[in-house]
Amino acid sequence: MNTTPIHLVAGLLLLWTTVANPAVAREAGVIDVRELGAKPDGSDTTPSVRAALEAVRKGEGSKITFGPGRYDFYPDRAFEEYLFVSNNDEGLKRIAFPLKEMDGLEIDGGGATFVFHGYTVPFLISGSSQVKLRNFSVDFSRPFHSEGKVLAITPQHVDLEFTEHYPFEIRNGVLVFTNGKKAKTKATTVTSGEVVYPYGSLLAFDPIKQETAFMAKDRYQVGAGIAAHPIGPNRIRLRIPNISARVGEILVFSPKNRDVPGVIVTDSSGVRLTDITLHHCGGMGVIAQRSADLFYTRLKVTPPSGGHRIISTTADATHFVNCRGRIEMVDCLFEQQKDDPTNVHGLYAKITHIFAPNRFEVSMIHPQQAGVDFIGAGTRLELNDGPSLTEEGFANVKSVERLNKHRTIVEIEGTLPESVTVGDSVADADANTAEVLIRNCVMRGNRARGLLLGSRGKIVIEGNTFHTPGAAILFEGDSRFWFEQAGVRDVVIRGNTFDNCNYGVWGTGTIQVGSGIAEEFRSTSRYNRNIRIENNLFRSFGRVPLLSLYSVDGLTFTGNRLEKTTDYPLPDGQESKLFDVTDSDDVKIEEPSTVSEEAAVGG
Amino acid sequence: MNTTPIHLVAGLLLLWTTVANPAVAREAGVIDVRELGAKPDGSDTTPSVRAALEAVRKGEGSKITFGPGRYDFYPDRAFEEYLFVSNNDEGLKRIAFPLKEMDGLEIDGGGATFVFHGYTVPFLISGSSQVKLRNFSVDFSRPFHSEGKVLAITPQHVDLEFTEHYPFEIRNGVLVFTNGKKAKTKATTVTSGEVVYPYGSLLAFDPIKQETAFMAKDRYQVGAGIAAHPIGPNRIRLRIPNISARVGEILVFSPKNRDVPGVIVTDSSGVRLTDITLHHCGGMGVIAQRSADLFYTRLKVTPPSGGHRIISTTADATHFVNCRGRIEMVDCLFEQQKDDPTNVHGLYAKITHIFAPNRFEVSMIHPQQAGVDFIGAGTRLELNDGPSLTEEGFANVKSVERLNKHRTIVEIEGTLPESVTVGDSVADADANTAEVLIRNCVMRGNRARGLLLGSRGKIVIEGNTFHTPGAAILFEGDSRFWFEQAGVRDVVIRGNTFDNCNYGVWGTGTIQVGSGIAEEFRSTSRYNRNIRIENNLFRSFGRVPLLSLYSVDGLTFTGNRLEKTTDYPLPDGQESKLFDVTDSDDVKIEEPSTVSEEAAVGG
Incomplete structure (x- = not known):
């Protein structure tokens, strides 16, 4: 008895039903989602992707294509699965591209921009082999984090201003980030179904340098909310003491959970990601677990242009857990994400x-x-x-x-x-054994460290540029706090530029061991082995040593160059020593040659 | 290299391994959990229950017994399953007694008290038939709700005092309920793993009358927290305006979600709950869905003795969704739970x-x-x-x-x-067809209504006593908001006492239709049919009609008695008419005989 006649609704949605029509595959083996109803007009692309994957399953093709333009994805009709994703948060997730048990599938975005709405995971690659994704960018209609400009700060509070990109309310005296939409139904005793964006930690960023603010500290344990009151249009006073930020900086509210990684790879092998740009997701950019043979080429993690957002992904750009075979990241850019560029561990x-x-x-x-x-x-x-x-x-x-x-x-x-x-x-003992190659990548402006290396396989790090606020390269691993298995066996670090790293609080050296070995065992434990550091350029303002290592068996530091800079101040006016290596065997350290700024630029 | 030698650990835990030992079943077919290691000493009973259920599965018995004393259950080693539970909140739940695919199992608590810790669902009965539970009580070490005594109240704030039963913190200016334990590990960017008790609504209770405070209103939408500050030991000032409460009342913070029902019955038939007392759970007491033949005898939902807690379960005492066959509740007590005694619907x-x-x-x-x-x-x-x-x-x-x-x-x-x-x-069309008998039950002091009746099967409600703050009996159902299918076909309501109902805001009559029929269709829709109301005693202070009905086909009201009381004030000084029946066919209403207070007590 409503007004929409059946035939109209049926007509509008007819394309949904063309799932198995072989005519859609114009090029042999190629399924163009646009032939299945996908339109760059703001409508939901999820049903077309579902139809395309169904066609692949029926053997009608092995390549799915898009074209230029913006395609939107909503959670409403997306595939759903409960996922445990290492170093992200588990949950019953909606997934726009559920690539499960696929062999040899290729998805070519043709330069498309994919925009996801709400809690929608863009890609899941599960139980698959030889999957290729290429040529698209990923963003979200409302980021999972929020950014506020610092207007004023005292030891007792911070005044912030938010743009329209970060809708919020002050509800019962507490700051709440929303999607800007009012709840549709009346309030009751039961779950509201409202979409909100809870926050879990705060960190200041420098909007000029596009990086974490100099020596800024994380504020944790704000997951239950922060008291606030309005002080003007889009302006609030946040009642929280001793925030580490300065006027003009951007205070970033990280999401409470890592619920929505960009690409989840699990129990798969032969994954190739090429020419993909992740502007955002609510978790890690690409997280791979229990998988093998992962090749990322020209993968970019970077905020969108336009200057309205300083943060890209809200956690690590990439991450590898219990992976085997080979890991390659070549010509990648990882910047301004809310955690490390990568971490390879068991x-x-x-x-x-x-x-x-x-x-x-x-x-x-x-x-x-x-x-x-x-x-x-x-x-x-x-x-x-x-x-x-x-x-x-x-x-x-x-x-x-x-x-x-x-x-x-x-x-x-x-x-x-x-x-x-x-x-x-x-x-x-047989996982976390991947050979790793990271070459010609740029890592900068993100929270925390650069590369966390823990694979037991041979590791080559060459030709990269690091400008990270903590250690550029960290050898981690512990079984008392993070429970990440590491302990490298063969690492070459050569031809990289370490450009003014450690301008933040997350490290004690440019190249550092941080393994969780209790003090009393450091003299005997040799958790990391055979690390060669050759022909790199260190541009350093001298806050921390180039090397800060312990419990290493086999270390050479040869042919490296050092350029001293004054690009950042020394917080305590004291220049650090160059090397802090203790409790290690078979260590060979050659003093770096000193270069002037001009020579370094020339070299 | 720690200090605990293997043999000691192995010895302490040896009982865990006696799973399949037939010697434990002393009485034929009876498995005593105490023979499997269960002890009333605060230790975790979950592994013993797991072992007992394993023995049942192996055919070593069909009855599990406990004895008097307190048995504790922790989530750590409990069974886990993602459950969708109607009218409660879905999730990956830990379950102490996972009774799955059991046929003819009986669990006799022998008078035991079962105390659950944290987010542990006591019972799941799933895919089972002829399961009997009897003779135990259920409580939790820390309730999911919290109760604060109102010390002072202004239009701008409420001052509250909490006992040690409701540990809390004020964190960043926001009230947070905790389990009183500090987080074990340092704060980081990731999920803390801390156990907290988020709240979602507020309601005042009268500690003298042990019921919802007279005409108190729910305050919703506090799920993001409420700003607060300390005003003394265990005392806080809650910065929330216009709370409906008075000094001396108990302000109850309901849990944000219904994550932990007491007993979940799903896809099962022949469930008998006898002599069970539920002092608490974080959701509905007993929720049955897609099940048949449910018999609850002397099921009590009531707060523990001792006076430190006014609330029993945090949602409905019982609830039936898409159930068939027969539902019987006899000699039950449902009091002070945070929602209705029952609701039978599709x-x-x-x-x-x-x-x-x-x-x-x-x-x-x-x-x-x-x-x-x-x-x-x-x-x-x-x-x-x-x-x-x-x-x-x-x-x-x-x-x-x-x-x-x-x-x-x-x-x-x-x-x-x-x-x-x-x-x-x-x-x-073939679910929600159970015949329902509710006899000799007492329902009082809870939030909201009494019986929500929506089964299409024959319903008999007799000999019960109602003292509910809203309608004692409500015929609901709608497909625009709650989406609960109802529409009764044959109901007898006889010999009940309706004792001063509607002292709260949740009703317009003692017996009421609340079905979600749009105004313009009420004259033609006949959603509820054949309701006979006979020989009941109505003790009423006159705030609302005895009957408030619309869109009914077939109604008789005969042989009923009315005693007018002054037990509660009339908020607007105006006595309501006795009957408000509109848009109905075949209505026969006989004026009730009037009785004095003494006569009523004698009758």
Whole structure:
């Protein structure tokens, strides 16, 4: 009895039903989404993508194409799956491009801009092989973070101004970021269904330099909201003391969770991302887990042009967890994302109970590793002493009983070595073994560090430019806090430019070991091995050493050049020493040659 | 290299491994959890329950027993499943007693008190038949809601005092309820893993009368927090204007979500709950969906003794969605829960697109119905006009394609009637057909209404006592807001006492129709049918009519008695008329006989 007649609705939506029409594939094997109803007119492209993937599944093609223009994607009709994504937040997610069990699929955006609305994950590549994505950019209609310009600051409060890109309300005296739409239905005792953008931490950025503000500190634990009151149109006074920011800077409200990564790669091999620009997503840009052979070429993580947004993705640009085979990132740009350019590591699970010498319980401790299972029958476990990060042997898994996303009971062949106790940890000894090549990439302006290197495979880092506020290269790994397995075996760092790194609070050296080895074990543990640092240019304002390392077995530092700069002040007026290397064996450090600014530019 | 030797850990936990030991079943078919390691000493009972259920699965018994004492249940090692629970909030839940695919299982608590910690669902009965639970009580170590005593109130703020039962912090100027434990790890950019208790609405209770405060109003939309500051030990000033409360009352902070119902029954039949007391849970007490033959005897929903808590469960005591067969609730007590004693209804999905006369999209609109699928191949759909709630015919489902938890594409045999348009709704015509008997129950002090009756089966309500702040009996149903299918066919209401109902804001009559029929269709729609109201006692202070009805076909009101009271004031000094019945057919109303207070007590 409403006014829309059936035939009109049916007509408007007829294209939805042309799923299996082979006529749409004009070029052999090519499925053009525009023939399936996709239009660059603001309408929802999700049903056309669903239809295209259905056609691929039916063998009607293996390449999906778009063309130039803006295509919009809404969560309403998107595929849905509960996903555990390492170092991001788990959840029942809507996914615009669910690429599951695909073999040899290629998606060519043809220069399109893909704009996602609300909590919609752009891409999931799961259980697939040889998937290629190319030639498009990704943005969101409303970013998951918010940016406020600092108008005034005292030890008690901060005054901020927001543009229309960051709709907000002050509700019951608390700052709330919204999508600018009022709730459609009346308020009741039940879930509202309203779309909001909770925040979890604050950090100031410098809008001129387009980077984290000099020595700015994160403010955590604001996830329950911050008291505020309005002081003018789009202006608020945030009642929070001791914020590390200055007038004119941009205070960035990071999303509380990493719910919406840009591209999730899981249990897949042979993934090629080429000429893709991620302007934004609500989590990591590209996160790959339990996968192999990942090739990213001219992948750019960068805010959109126009100057209205300083942040690109709200967490790491890329991230690799328990990956094998080969990882390559070439000619990439990673800037102004809200965490590191990359981190290549494995996973540790903690031994939380031992029932018998062949039967024990392990737990995933880090909340963002819960559910990222890596132990099954046949897994070869590396056994690891918690505080010292030393190997205690290996064990083959006979069977597992998964209690829940946190805990699994493991039965092994044979018995545990006697040294293994509750509190020690296990890793998959054959994962996190990828050979890594990172070449000709630019990394700058983001929060925190540059490359976090933890793969056990051979690693080559060459020809890159780093301008990171923390360590440019960090060797991490610990089984007491982050539970990320690392411990490199063979690393070459050559021909890179380290350009005024460490202008922020996230590091003690340009190249640094940060592995979580308890002080008392550093003299004996040799967690990272065989690191060669050759023919790099270090432009340094002298706040921290070039090298800050411990517990390394095998280090050479040769043929490097140093250019001293005054581009940033020394906070305590004191220049640091160049090298801080302790508790290591087989160390060979050659003093860097000193170059002037002109010579460096010429070289 | 830690200090705990393997053999000690193994010894302490050996009982976990005795899962399959037939010796534990001393009495034939009886599995005593105490023989599997369960102890009333504060330790986690979950592993023993897991072992007992494993023994049942292996055929070693069909009855699990406890004994007197307090048994604790922690989420750490509990079973986990993503659950869509109608009228509660979906999520990946930990479940202490996961009773899945069980046939004929009985659990006898032997008088035990079960205390659950954190976000742990006590019971899930799923895909099971003939399950009996008896003889235990349920409580939580920290309730999901919080209660503050009103010390002072102005139009701008409320001053509150909390006891140690409701730990809280003021964090960045915002009130946050916690479990009283500090986070174990340092703050970072990632999820904290901290356990907090977000709140979503406020309502004042009268601590003397142990009921909602006279005419108190809910305050919604506080889910993003409320600004506050400390004014003394355990005292805060809440910066929120116009709260409906008085000094000395208890302001109840309801949990933001209904994440932790007490007992979830889904896709099961033959469930008997006997002599069970639910002191608390974070959602509905017992929620049954897509199930049949549910018998609750002496089920009590009531706060614990001791006077430190005024609220029992944080939502409805019981609730039945798309249930069939028979529902019986006899000799039950439902008091001080944060919503209705029960609601028996079906589900409507809205038609959101019509592709072709035999193919259309339906959507679950209510956020707490998302994922509660009820349409599959073979389902007989009732087609329903949205604004008038009139039947437009039936259709048999040929196939469905589920897009996500909200949307499903349905293909039917034949075609839709021409009157069906986008905006109309569908229900499962053969669900929500249970015969209902509610006898000798007491319902009082809770938020909102009494019985919400919507089953299409025969309903008998007899011998109950109602002291509810809204309508004692409400005939609901709508397909525009709550999307709950109702529309009774045969109801007898006899021998009940309606004792001073409607002392709150949730009703316009003691027995009321609230069905969502648009005004212009009330004269023609006859959504509720054949209601007989006989031989009841109405004790009324006259604020609202005894009957407030519309769009009913068939109503008799005979042999009832009325006692006028002065137990509550008349807010506007005006006594209401006794009957407000409009737009109805076949109505027979006999004036009630008037009784004095003494006569009523004697009768």
